[in-house]
Structures are given as C-alpha cells and as structure tokens.
Amino acid sequence: MGIKLFVTDMDGTLLDSxxxxxDVNREKIRQAVKxxxxxxxxxxxxxxxxxxxxxxxxxDVPIITYNGAMIKTVGGKKIAVTHIPExxxxxxxxxxxxxxxxxxxxxxxxLYYREHCPESDWYERAAGVKGIPVGDKLPEYNQNVPKxxxxxxxxxxxxxxxxxxxxxxxxxxxxxxxxxxxIEVMAAGVSKASSMLKLAELFGVEQKDILAIGDSGNDVDMxxxxxxxxxxxxxxxxAMEAARYHVGANVDNGVAEAIDRFFYGR
Numbered sequence: 046m047g048i049k050l051f052v053t054d055m056d057g058t059l060l061d062s063x064x065x066x067x068d069v070n071r072e073k074i075r076q077a078v079k080x081x082x083x084x085x086x087x088x089x090x091x092x093x094x095x096x097x098x099x100x101x102x103x104x105d106v107p108i109i110t111y112n113g114a115m116i117k118t119v120g121g122k123k124i125a126v127t128h129i130p131e132x133x134x135x136x137x138x139x140x141x142x143x144x145x146x147x148x149x150x151x152x153x154x155x156l157y158y159r160e161h162c163p164e165s166d167w168y169e170r171a172a173g174v175k176g177i178p179v180g181d182k183l184p185e186y187n188q189n190v191p192k193x194x195x196x197x198x199x200x201x202x203x204x205x206x207x208x209x210x211x212x213x214x215x216x217x218x219x220x221x222x223x224x225x226x227x228i229e230v231m232a233a234g235v236s237k238a239s240s241m242l243k244l245a246e247l248f249g250v251e252q253k254d255i256l257a258i259g260d261s262g263n264d265v266d267m268x269x270x271x272x273x274x275x276x277x278x279x280x281x282x283x284a285m286e287a288a289r290y291h292v293g294a295n296v297d298n299g300v301a302e303a304i305d306r307f308f309y310g311r
Contacts, residue, residue: 047307048273050250051077052109052241053300054259055088055095056171056224058277061296064171066098073301074102082308083248085109087237089192089223089263091151092117094172107247111151112221112229112263113240114191125243126153126191127232133218134187137195137230140213144206147196149176150186157186164196193230200225223263225281238266256307258292258300260284275303 053059061067078084084102087109088095099108099119107118116124129137134150141148147164150157156176158165165176179186195210197203203222210220210228219231238257245255257264257271260280265287268274276288277299285291292299292306305311 047310048082048256049254050083050085050245050248050256051304051308052085052087052237052244052255052257052267052271054237054261054264054267055086055090055098057260057279058258058264058295059086059300060098064173066101067298067301069298070300071102073298073304075104077304077308078104080308082304083250085244087113087241087257087259087264087267089194089227089229090172091156091174093154094174097173107244109237109240109244111191112223112231113235113237114231115153116240116244124247125240127235128188129190129193129218129230129232131187131190133214134190134193135184136214137193137218138184140210141195144195144209146198146202146206148183149194149196150183150190151192151194152186152189153191157183159183168194168196191231195228195230197226197228202226203228221263223261229263236266237263238270241267242270256303258303260295273307275307 085106089112092110095110105120107116107124109116115126157179158176160178219235221229223229253272255271256273257267258275260277262283265283268287274288275290276284278294292302
C-alpha cells in the first residue's frame with residue numbers, strides 16, 4: 046500500500062457537477078478505508094454543510110471545515126477550532142461594505158447575513174444550509190467566528206479585492222480565493238494545509254505519506270504541503286501548477302483514480 050492519509054477538497058473535487066459523491070468515488074473510499082487508509086475531507090464549507098456528505102460515506106472520521114478553522118469528527122467530537130478575533134470580524138464587515146461587496150459571517154453553528162439577496166440565495170442553494178438575516182446588526186455577530194466570506198460581484202474584481210484586503214489586514218488575517226468570486230477569511234495562520242498537518246500529527250502520519258487533492262486556490266497550500274500533491278483535471282491554473290500529479294476531473298471520478306494510483310499502486 047502507498048499513502049496513509051488521503052485528504053480531499055469537496056466542491057469541484059470529490060463532488061460532481063450536481064454536488065454529489067458518485068457511487069464510484071463512494072465505494073472506492075469505503076474499500077480503501079477498510080484496507081487501512083485514513084480518509085478525510087478539507088472544505089471551506091460549514092461543519093453542518095459538510096456533515097451529510099461525510100455521513101453518507103458511513104465513516105466516523107475527523108473532517109476539516111471552515112477552510113481549516115475547525116477539525117471535528119463526524120460523530121461530533123471537536124478536535125480543534127480557531128476563531129477570528131472579534132474586533133477583526135467587525136473590521137472585515139466594514140471592509141466589505143466599503144468595497145460594495147456581499148459578506149456573511151459563520152459561527153460554529155449558524156450562518157448570518159444582512160438580508161436575503163441573490164448572493165445569499167445562491168450560497169444557501171450551493172451549501173444546503175439556511176442563513177439568518179440580521180440586518181444592520183451583522184457586525185455584532187462577532188463571537189466564535191471560524192470564518193467569514195466575501196462574495197464579489199464578479200470574478201474580475203477578485204485580484205483587486207484581495208490586494209486591498211492584504212493591504213488592510215496584512216498578517217492579522219488569512220484571505221484566500223476559492224470559488225472564482227469568493228474570498229475566504231480566517232484567522233492568521235489558518236488554512237486547509239495547517240489543519241491537514243495537525244491531523245496527520247494526531248494520527249502519527251508523516252508528511253511524505255499524505256495525499257492532498259483539490260481544484261481551487263484555497264487548495265494550493267494543502268497540495269504543496271502534502272507528500273503527494275494532486276489536482277483534478279478541472280482544477281484552476283494555480284492548483285494545477287501546485288500539483289505534482291494530475292488525475293481525471295471531478296465528474297470523471299478523479300478521487301477514485303487517485304486512490305487507485307497512490308494507495309493501491311495500480
């Protein structure tokens with residue numbers, strides 16, 4: 046057998062274009078776990094948004110959520126969580142307002158935004174969760190916040206928004222582009238990569254024995270940090286360049302292919 050810990054992104058990687066885990070991927074994961082492979086997901090989604098997918102695999106494993114800010118088992122045991130400082134939550138809301146962009150706040154359990162709008166409706170459909178509109182009180186929901194999300198009106202705005210975000214917050218916060226219009230905001234030092242390495246240490250897995258697979262900008266550090274870094278064929282250029290290896294697209298069961306190649310050595 047090859048790698049010992051397999052870490053996969055969800056949207057655009059493990060999930061197909063209908064945001065489902067294919068039967069091929071599901072059965073391959075279950076078989077590999079029976080054969081001794083540790084498996085987890087690393088996603089920008091909330092824990093309760095990612096949980097149904099993990100449960101469908103019938104596994105009780107730690108999953109990395111909120112883009113690395115929380116590690117929690119499918120059974121509900123919290124392993125680690127990092128919150129954004131309360132004053133910075135308020136400042137990020139003010140920054141998004143100043144830039145004229147949509148922003149919402151995640152606590153460990155809930156999603157908050159000002160009011161229903163096309164952006165919130167889109168996100169709720171994509172994530173399978175319902176948010177809570179709180180109007181102008183949004184900045185007050187600043188406690189126990191693992192992650193925030195700024196959603197730009199178009200992908201073309203992201204480079205300028207990210208540059209201005211870095212100018213404003215420097216090393217006080219971590220900002221990463223995931224979906225073409227998303228800026229994921231976490232506490233400094235938080236990423237999928239940092240949580241992946243923390244989880245590997247917990248299970249006694251060496252870095253060289255970790256495989257990380259993804260498709261987007263917020264997967265780049267994770268792909269680079271793993272001993273075996275893999276990108277699916279539909280990955281964005283930054284992820285493709287970061288990966289040493291490439292497999293089929295998410296719709297072509299790239300995750301199953303990676304398990305065959307790097308766990309079973311087929």
